[in-house]
Amino acid sequence: MTEVPVLIVGGGPVGLALAADLGWRGIDCMLVEQGDGIIRTPKMNEVNVRTMEFCRRWGIAERVQNCPFPGDHPMDVVFVTAMDGYELARMPRPARSDDPPGPDSPMVMQACSQTWFDPMLQDLARSFSGVKLAHRCRMESFDADANGVTAQLNHLDSGRQAIVRARHLAACDGAGSPVRRKLGIGLQGKMELSRPLHMYFKTPDLFAQLGIPRGTFYLAIDKNGLWANVRVIDPRAGLWRLMLLDTPADFDANNIDCDAWLRRAIKRPMNVEWVGHSVWVRRGVVAERYSEGRVHLLGDAVHQVSPTGALGMNTGIADAVDLGWKLEAVEKGWGGDRLLASYDAERRPAGARNVRHATGFYQGHLNFDKGIAAIEDATPEGDALREKLGAQLMSGVGAMFRTRGVQLGYRYDDSPICVADGTPAPADEAVEYVPTARPGARAPHAWLENGRSTLDLYGRGFTLLRLGADAPDNAPLSAAASACGVPFTSFGISNPDIVKLYGKKLVLVRPDGHVAWRGDALPGDAANLIDRVRGAANAV
Numbered sequence: 001m002t003e004v005p006v007l008i009v010g011g012g013p014v015g016l017a018l019a020a021d022l023g024w025r026g027i028d029c030m031l032v033e034q035g036d037g038i039i040r041t042p043k044m045n046e047v048n049v050r051t052m053e054f055c056r057r058w059g060i061a062e063r064v065q066n067c068p069f070p071g072d073h074p075m076d077v078v079f080v081t082a083m084d085g086y087e088l089a090r091m092p093r094p095a096r097s098d099d100p101p102g103p104d105s106p107m108v109m110q111a112c113s114q115t116w117f118d119p120m121l122q123d124l125a126r127s128f129s130g131v132k133l134a135h136r137c138r139m140e141s142f143d144a145d146a147n148g149v150t151a152q153l154n155h156l157d158s159g160r161q162a163i164v165r166a167r168h169l170a171a172c173d174g175a176g177s178p179v180r181r182k183l184g185i186g187l188q189g190k191m192e193l194s195r196p197l198h199m200y201f202k203t204p205d206l207f208a209q210l211g212i213p214r215g216t217f218y219l220a221i222d223k224n225g226l227w228a229n230v231r232v233i234d235p236r237a238g239l240w241r242l243m244l245l246d247t248p249a250d251f252d253a254n255n256i257d258c259d260a261w262l263r264r265a266i267k268r269p270m271n272v273e274w275v276g277h278s279v280w281v282r283r284g285v286v287a288e289r290y291s292e293g294r295v296h297l298l299g300d301a302v303h304q305v306s307p308t309g310a311l312g313m314n315t316g317i318a319d320a321v322d323l324g325w326k327l328e329a330v331e332k333g334w335g336g337d338r339l340l341a342s343y344d345a346e347r348r349p350a351g352a353r354n355v356r357h358a359t360g361f362y363q364g365h366l367n368f369d370k371g372i373a374a375i376e377d378a379t380p381e382g383d384a385l386r387e388k389l390g391a392q393l394m395s396g397v398g399a400m401f402r403t404r405g406v407q408l409g410y411r412y413d414d415s416p417i418c419v420a421d422g423t424p425a426p427a428d429e430a431v432e433y434v435p436t437a438r439p440g441a442r443a444p445h446a447w448l449e450n451g452r453s454t455l456d457l458y459g460r461g462f463t464l465l466r467l468g469a470d471a472p473d474n475a476p477l478s479a480a481a482s483a484c485g486v487p488f489t490s491f492g493i494s495n496p497d498i499v500k501l502y503g504k505k506l507v508l509v510r511p512d513g514h515v516a517w518r519g520d521a522l523p524g525d526a527a528n529l530i531d532r533v534r535g536a537a538n539a540v
């Protein structure tokens, strides 16, 4: 029998991110994935700003930035009657090489398909000697007890059976999650928003063939409404995905005429190579529980979000980052008995929030003027209608591309291991990110010297920022941390803009980069503060 501290089931992006984060933290783990790890028809294409911040921490941001998606390809979103029809509106989004970081993050969103991103996470995970990735290996069953989990593994190529004993099981086993089902954890929300159809095709330089300006994401609207989108996944290889937002009632999954759907989306017969298709269920659901004893669930296993807003994987990777440091703390002995329970308390509301946003973005697709029969008429009335619709689509449907607040603004306001400071909670805005160093929030970015970000200070252990010339002495907190083995460093900042941004003279930031506590003076009982933020049972 093999023994490991953490067994991860599922080698999609979320399981890989957890394996990588644990490896980065020096925690041994084994990941089992029933597939071979090769992505043939990628779903995920947008690695959002927050995930890029984690990639920066892990040292792979540059690799993601240099992925094969051309740096000079405009990321424009284009509303069309058909790709070779009328352009209704264009939302310019700069090419990656022309997109400098905004004031609130050192990173920018990247178009990096799963075809490239998952192998980068695999390589990162493999770079740590304590991480073992086992592909073509299925977890057939498991039994959980008070001290851990015993899992039966099946190596699919050799047929060899194996037993693994782990102190923690992390289920990153996707939407169908056998682990979630076995634990009887239900899903809450909308079990079926629609049944989309994906069709992947290859064709060399479609833009040149059609003589249209380049973009990345095309939304097709005809007299029946918004019905499909067409996305370029890999411009160099000419790989595209056509997605039907919903399949009609009389749809026959055994008899799909991909050419006909493409003809409708482009308005011209095309000779393309079809490389795959699938029908799936669009949901907006979140699990009733994220943990049960020593089993923790992450990613699509516990939240299934409509792809509108590109939040699925990105939310799952934030799950992995939240759980990663807590597993490290418990394994290294400085995490308290209540620490792992805070994973559910923090990440379930964050999952529900993102499900809410993504479902709202999808519902916005269906919510605009219905009297659009003249949308393709070459008449002045047709022109006027297209202009009006274009503006409506930009402000309504376009909202799913303006999500900086969603990406960066999630907070753990009610976390049992963050200490509220009594300041009012800022609004949770979808579009605008409002930086705040309020406990529970992502500690804001600001540039330090030499191209360093404040975010570069966080990751390993707790970091106490001492802000301003008169920041109090942190010795009692440092001593309290060291007394229970909590990794702790402090960092002085005098830049008045950063002092103002963080709002207090002392700000304690957790290993995941969220604020645990802040104040102008240390509390009288520094040991109690450390106990609270490390999830010790005796903290008040």
Ligand SMILES: Cc1cc2nc3c(=O)[nH]c(=O)nc-3n(C[C@H](O)[C@H](O)[C@H](O)COP(=O)(O)OP(=O)(O)OC[C@H]3O[C@@H](n4cnc5c(N)ncnc54)[C@H](O)[C@@H]3O)c2cc1C
Pocket (backbone or CB within 6 Å): 009, 010, 011, 012, 013, 014, 015, 032, 033, 034, 035, 043, 044, 045, 046, 047, 137, 138, 139, 140, 172, 173, 174, 175, 178, 298, 299, 300, 301, 307, 310, 311, 312, 313, 314, 315, 316
């Ligand atoms: C059209 C579309 C576009 C999307 N675009 C984006 C986007 O741009 N950005 C974004 O953030 N998200 C996007 N998403 C969502 C994203 O693809 C998913 O949220 C993400 O893949 C979930 O990752 P995961 O690791 O949780 O699950 P999965 O990727 O489903 O991985 C689960 C893995 O577990 C394995 N597994 C299951 N059971 C076992 C077992 N018993 N033993 C061993 N292995 C097992 C499976 O083989 C699978 O590989 C999109 C989704 C769709 C449908």
